[in-house]
Amino acid sequence: MTMRLYTFAVYLFLYVPIGIIVLFSFNSGRHASDFQGLSVKWYGKALSNPFMMDALTTSLIIAFSAALLSSIMGTMAALALQRIRGPLKPLFDGMIYVSIMIPGIVIGIATLVALVTVFDFLNPILASVWPEGANPPKLSLGYMSVIAAHTLFTMSLVILLVRARIAGMDRSLIEAAQDLYATPWQTFRLITLPQIFPAILAGFLLSFTFSFDDFIISFFVAGTNSTLPIYVFSSIRRGITPEVNAIGTMVLAVSLILLVTAQILLRKNTGKSSAAAE
Amino acid sequence: MTAEINNLPDADIEFRDVSKRFGDVIAVDNVSLLIKRGEFFSFLGPSGCGKTTSLRLIAGFEQPTTGGVQIGGTSVIGVPPHKRPVNMVFQHYALFPHMTVAENIGFGLRQRKPKPSRSDMDKQVDESLEMVRMSGYGNRRIWEMSGGQQQRVALARALINRPTVLLLDEPLAALDRKLRRDMQIELQTLQREVGITFILVTHDQEEALSMSDQICIMREGRVEQLGSPRELYDLPVNRYVADFVGKTNFIAGTVSQVSGGTITLETEKGMSFSGRHSPETKMLSPGDNACVAIRPELMLIGSDSESAADMNTDIALSGQIKNQIFLGEHTEYLVATDIIGDVLVLSPKYIESRHKGFGPGDRVSVGWKNEIALVLEDS
Numbered sequence: 001m002t003m004r005l006y007t008f009a010v011y012l013f014l015y016v017p018i019g020i021i022v023l024f025s026f027n028s029g030r031h032a033s034d035f036q037g038l039s040v041k042w043y044g045k046a047l048s049n050p051f052m053m054d055a056l057t058t059s060l061i062i063a064f065s066a067a068l069l070s071s072i073m074g075t076m077a078a079l080a081l082q083r084i085r086g087p088l089k090p091l092f093d094g095m096i097y098v099s100i101m102i103p104g105i106v107i108g109i110a111t112l113v114a115l116v117t118v119f120d121f122l123n124p125i126l127a128s129v130w131p132e133g134a135n136p137p138k139l140s141l142g143y144m145s146v147i148a149a150h151t152l153f154t155m156s157l158v159i160l161l162v163r164a165r166i167a168g169m170d171r172s173l174i175e176a177a178q179d180l181y182a183t184p185w186q187t188f189r190l191i192t193l194p195q196i197f198p199a200i201l202a203g204f205l206l207s208f209t210f211s212f213d214d215f216i217i218s219f220f221v222a223g224t225n226s227t228l229p230i231y232v233f234s235s236i237r238r239g240i241t242p243e244v245n246a247i248g249t250m251v252l253a254v255s256l257i258l259l260v261t262a263q264i265l266l267r268k269n270t271g272k273s274s275a276a277a278e
Numbered sequence: 279m280t281a282e283i284n285n286l287p288d289a290d291i292e293f294r295d296v297s298k299r300f301g302d303v304i305a306v307d308n309v310s311l312l313i314k315r316g317e318f319f320s321f322l323g324p325s326g327c328g329k330t331t332s333l334r335l336i337a338g339f340e341q342p343t344t345g346g347v348q349i350g351g352t353s354v355i356g357v358p359p360h361k362r363p364v365n366m367v368f369q370h371y372a373l374f375p376h377m378t379v380a381e382n383i384g385f386g387l388r389q390r391k392p393k394p395s396r397s398d399m400d401k402q403v404d405e406s407l408e409m410v411r412m413s414g415y416g417n418r419r420i421w422e423m424s425g426g427q428q429q430r431v432a433l434a435r436a437l438i439n440r441p442t443v444l445l446l447d448e449p450l451a452a453l454d455r456k457l458r459r460d461m462q463i464e465l466q467t468l469q470r471e472v473g474i475t476f477i478l479v480t481h482d483q484e485e486a487l488s489m490s491d492q493i494c495i496m497r498e499g500r501v502e503q504l505g506s507p508r509e510l511y512d513l514p515v516n517r518y519v520a521d522f523v524g525k526t527n528f529i530a531g532t533v534s535q536v537s538g539g540t541i542t543l544e545t546e547k548g549m550s551f552s553g554r555h556s557p558e559t560k561m562l563s564p565g566d567n568a569c570v571a572i573r574p575e576l577m578l579i580g581s582d583s584e585s586a587a588d589m590n591t592d593i594a595l596s597g598q599i600k601n602q603i604f605l606g607e608h609t610e611y612l613v614a615t616d617i618i619g620d621v622l623v624l625s626p627k628y629i630e631s632r633h634k635g636f637g638p639g640d641r642v643s644v645g646w647k648n649e650i651a652l653v654l655e656d657s
């Protein structure tokens with residue numbers, strides 16, 4: 001009985017603040033503290049705020065690019081890793097898990113330092129080899145560096161998901177395809193890829209969510225660009241407005257939808273009759 | 279892929295001193311064998327004796343560690359599976375779950391160069407479906423199929439390519455007994471219809487005996503005996519084969535006398551038994567360990583009072599019935615004899631009518647003629 005009460009308290013503690021944000025995003029009043037009536041006007045406000053829309057666009061572009069890159073590179077890495085045998089295998093496996101557990105702040109600092117060092121090294125070289133008169137490009141923090149950092153961070157997720165799927169795959173399917181005259185490339189395209197596609201898609205969605213929600217890493221490497229979480233963070237310094245609640249609720253909704261979709265895809269994965277991905 | 283195969287020599291598959299090692303394990307140990315065109319050939323043996331590995335060496339999923347493999351007179355060493363004119367039916371069928379029945383069956387055709395026309399492929403797929411009696415199932419999903427239907431789809435998917443050789447790895451193991459019998463008959467009929475070589479892997483001796491032209495009995499990676507079902511049954515080379523093919527009673531002992539085709543053994547208890555020397559077995563000489571093998575259906579059972587002369591046999595041993603199983607046309611008795619332990623006797627109905635029938639606990643005589651007993655190497 002006490003155990004149950006305890007569990008109940010934990011859930012309350014976890015979800016009540018989120019519930020309040022969602023509730024107050026529909027508040028018609030101006031103050032976050034007293035609820036005056038239902039309204040969606042703050043959603044309208046938020047969506048017509050150009051700064052917020054800018055930040056949202058930036059976040060979407062970054063999340064999409066990072067997710068795309070990490071699902072492609074992660075899949076390739078998973079396919080390659082699956083061939084590794086011998087003493088190096090546990091090392092590679094371990095490194096993937098570790099990279100998932102490294103705190104965001106470490107990744108943020110590490111990526112920042114790495115990028116700045118590389119930029120400082122490359123910029124003078126670029127300037128010196130660039131033709132006279134033309135403006136040499138100057139590498140600096142921005143979109144690209146956030147995409148790079150997020151890709152790195154989310155790639156191990158994709159690797160894990162795809163590897164689990166490959167491991168669960170019936171090896172005789174591949175042999176059957178080879179037996180039926182399919183070349184290695186055709187076997188990959190017609191059998192392996194459709195079999196692992198749900199995992200890749202799930203990896204894409206999870207990467208997207210991670211990137212879209214990430215604050216810490218972006219904060220370090222975004223330069224002057226503002227992603228949505230950075231925008232929200234800077235705007236609450238001016239006080240929590242119902243508009244911020246509305247943004248939070250929208251982000252929550254999108255994230256939940258993506259996570260649930262990914263979960264469904266992974267569930268399908270384990271079922272023998274995965275008909276997805278055709 | 280079929281055109282160049284029609285004018286090939288007799289041998290479809292040939293193994294020359296083939297060995298396959300996996301680390302310390304020798305899965306196939308110096309095997310040489312020949313499989314003729316159009317033959318129904320079986321690899322038979324207990325689990326882990328190298329049957330699947332032998333099949334995979336033919337399919338190209340494994341390369342021999344040493345030795346040569348030929349298909350249709352050409353060496354296939356180093357040739358990858360997708361370039362070999364053989365097709366395999368996998369143990370768990372390995373049907374592609376993301377494709378329909380028709381797409382599965384047409385898979386091999388779609389990989390052909392040049393690719394057959396759409397209508398031609400559809401026609402062939404329909405014919406294949408009809409051949410395995412699955413017309414109208416083309417658009418179904420794999421997981422909607424029962425075990426027996428999946429089995430047929432797997433067969434059609436392999437046979438549509440008209441391979442020179444069809445490889446079957448325990449294709450019936452997952453089916454229930456009744457369906458298995460049906461599929462065995464279907465497979466045999468199919469093989470006669472299409473006339474291509476079938477190579478079957480099984481550890482079910484009844485299946486191998488009833489379906490095959492030639493059986494290769496394997497033991498720990500080696501070929502123990504290769505022959506027709508009748509040869510294996512009637513003239514096994516040693517105790518292992520006799521034990522594996524059908525049921526047999528063995529009496530172990532030491533060779534005491536060899537005269538012509540007749541060998542006499544002496545058991546530990548000092549009893550003598552004789553039998554024919556099996557022509558397939560290596561010559562035995564006095565002092566060798568050997569055993570007398572008697573098939574249960576060649577033994578006779580009579581009432582306790584009957585002597586060897588009464589039963590018209592050379593040997594009569596008395597014992598007590600431990601167990602009796604009525605099998606319709608036969609009755610199987612397990613008799614605990616006083617001298618050689620338990621023996622199995624299979625008594626046909628017409629003999630049963632000679633006496634009024636026995637039951638557990640009854641004292642009986644069991645007998646046999648020396649000429650039906652075989653003396654085999656005891657290994």
Ligand SMILES: Nc1ncnc2c1ncn2[C@@H]1O[C@H](COP(=O)(O)OP(=O)(O)OP(=O)(O)O)[C@@H](O)[C@H]1O
Nearest residue numbers: 300303304305324325326327328329330331332481
């Ligand atoms: N890929 C492999 N790696 C290591 N050992 C293997 C491999 N394939 C087979 N073996 C070993 O080789 C031996 C023969 O295996 P194989 O699969 O040919 O046996 P089998 O006769 O088909 O047995 P079963 O009736 O159980 O299928 C076994 O000891 C097995 O463990």
Ligand SMILES: [Mg+2]
Nearest residue numbers: 329330331479
């Ligand atoms: Mg096997």
